[in-house]
Amino acid sequence: MTVFQKRTRIVSFRVSDDEYRKLQKLSRQKGAHSISDYARQLACVADGQHHQLPALAAQVTDLYTRIDQILTEIKNLTLSKQT
Numbered sequence: 200m201t202v203f204q205k206r207t208r209i210v211s212f213r214v215s216d217d218e219y220r221k222l223q224k225l226s227r228q229k230g231a232h233s234i235s236d237y238a239r240q241l242a243c244v245a246d247g248q249h250h251q252l253p254a255l256a257a258q259v260t261d262l263y264t265r266i267d268q269i270l271t272e273i274k275n276l277t278l279s280k281q282t
Contacts (some may be wrong), residue, residue, distance in 0.1 A: 219234075222234045222237065225237060228254065229256065230256060230259030230260070230263075232275070240255075
């Protein structure tokens with residue numbers, strides 16, 4: 200079980216519009232909850248704390264797979280009721 204630590208510090212930096220769009224796209228692709236989470240993950244990787252990322256990526260991939268399965272089942276049920 201993952202133990203979450205309370206986050207009490209803020210780190211901020213400015214990015215261009217293009218950089219923001221790239222960060223937004225990459226954060227979605229990597230399954231981060233936000234650009235801040237993605238930036239935090241990158242900072243942890245740079246610091247050698249990358250051991251948590253593969254597990255998180257696997258969990259996100261599993262969730263997307265399950266969501267796709269549920270949506271397919273809903274679609275099948277909807278179609279079967281129409282016939």
